[in-house]
Amino acid sequence: MPRSPVAHFDIEYLQILDPEGKVDAALDPKLGKDELLALYRGLVWGREADERMLKLQRQGRLGTFSPSVGQEAVSVGPSYCMGKTDWFVGAFRELGGRLMRGHRFRDILLFWNGREEGSAIDPALRTLCDSIIVGAQVPHAVGLAYAQKLRGEQAATVCWFGDGATSQGDFHEGLNFAAVWQAPVVFICQNNQWAISVPRKLQTRSQSLAQKAIAYGMPGIQVDGNDVLAMVVATREALARAKRGEGPTLIEAVTYRMGVHTTADDPTRYRDEAAAQAEWAAKDPILRLRRYLEAKKLWDEKREEALREELRAQIAEEVKAFEADTTFALDAPFEYVFGTEHAAITEQRAEFLALIARDAEREREEAGRG
Numbered sequence: 619m620p621r622s623p624v625a626h627f628d629i630e631y632l633q634i635l636d637p638e639g640k641v642d643a644a645l646d647p648k649l650g651k652d653e654l655l656a657l658y659r660g661l662v663w664g665r666e667a668d669e670r671m672l673k674l675q676r677q678g679r680l681g682t683f684s685p686s687v688g689q690e691a692v693s694v695g696p697s698y699c700m701g702k703t704d705w706f707v708g709a710f711r712e713l714g715g716r717l718m719r720g721h722r723f724r725d726i727l728l729f730w731n732g733r734e735e736g737s738a739i740d741p742a743l744r745t746l747c748d749s750i751i752v753g754a755q756v757p758h759a760v761g762l763a764y765a766q767k768l769r770g771e772q773a774a775t776v777c778w779f780g781d782g783a784t785s786q787g788d789f790h791e792g793l794n795f796a797a798v799w800q801a802p803v804v805f806i807c808q809n810n811q812w813a814i815s816v817p818r819k820l821q822t823r824s825q826s827l828a829q830k831a832i833a834y835g836m837p838g839i840q841v842d843g844n845d846v847l848a849m850v851v852a853t854r855e856a857l858a859r860a861k862r863g864e865g866p867t868l869i870e871a872v873t874y875r876m877g878v879h880t881t882a883d884d885p886t887r888y889r890d891e892a893a894a895q896a897e898w899a900a901k902d903p904i905l906r907l908r909r910y911l912e913a914k915k916l917w918d919e920k921r922e923e924a925l926r927e928e929l930r931a932q933i934a935e936e937v938k939a940f941e942a943d944t945t946f947a948l949d950a951p952f953e954y955v956f957g958t959e960h961a962a963i964t965e966q967r968a969e970f971l972a973l974i975a976r977d978a979e980r981e982r983e984e985a986g987r988g
């Protein structure tokens with residue numbers, strides 16, 4: 619029996635807007651002025667909100683969170699392309715995209731302060747809260763997409779996760795199910811090179827993460843994740859395919875985690891920053907779109923200042939509302955375990971409340987004795 623190849627494949631890399639802010643004329647999606655400005659606003663919004671969160675955390679006013687500085691284009695581009703009936707299913711580094719989707723900043727702050735109410739997002743937004751469990755959101759997204767298909771909706775689900783999530787079983791099960799059942803889902807891997815202290819090279823032997831799509835029988839593409847135009851084009855193509863009934867797509871967005879993994883992390887202990895930071899700062903998604911807009915005479919210093927001022931004022935309002943809300947139901951998490959009442963959860967809730975009451979009683983007694 620002869621040996622002969624049974625399969626060949628290529629993985630395409632897509633970049634449209636280069637770091638100098640120049641657009642490849644052949645690939646230019648020719649977005650209108652309003653579209654370009656909306657994307658720029660989304661990127662800056664994400665950056666400003668992130669920087670505010672870091673300050674709040676350092677002042678002890680916010681819990682641990684995962685910054686997304688430098689990665690804004692990966693969620694802002696796709697979020698901009700999504701329709702109202704599409705589902706937004708993220709991990710924990712999609713801040714810009716979430717804000718653009720309409721996810722309230724004060725709810726995001728509540729979430730990161732451990733307040734369960736922060737996860738109760740307006741159902742009309744079709745947006746799930748952050749998934750802290752790495753990869754767990756992939757099967758959720760596929761389930762939502764499959765339901766959309768069964769209901770005959772002209773809609774799709776967009777699901778983000780990190781490079782580390784591609785080493786989880788949930789990722790593989792999710793992709794396989796989606797491909798077999800042709801679920802309308804767009805998988806976006808935020809390849810920011812690191813899974814806490816584990817570099818991309820130790821994550822997989824694959825040359826690219828996009829090629830993992832091939833194994834499951836779906837299209838895969840590698841995109842410059844700091845190029846918001848490339849993210850828009852790749853997502854539009856994938857969403858259109860999903861909505862035509864042609865199933866899922868995997869987009870690998872190549873980017874870099876500029877900051878700490880979370881505010882509880884010290885990256886200097888496991889990575890030599892200087893060279894990589896300089897390289898990726900030059901590829902900043904905001905800087906390159908700004909250069910492009912300036913060259914088109916759509917942007918200048920005055921507009922930049924006005925936008926920053928407007929966003930900072932809006933962010934400050936949301937922070938104020940978040941901090942003013944001091945009502946806190948200790949048993950709120952029990953509300954959200956299942957969609958309907960469940961006997962085991964009801965029992966656990968009663969036990970939990972009894973425990974709290976007992977502790978409070980003990981404290982009162984001790985205070986009385988003291």
Ligand SMILES: Cc1ncc(C[n+]2csc(CCOP(=O)(O)OP(=O)(O)O)c2C)c(N)n1
Nearest residue numbers: 711750751752780781782783810812813814
């Ligand atoms: C199932 C599971 N294992 C481990 C963790 C701890 N953890 C939190 S984030 C993280 C790394 C995730 O890396 P990646 O998927 O590349 O996303 P990134 O943080 O780079 O955005 C790990 C191991 C977790 N949250 N969930």
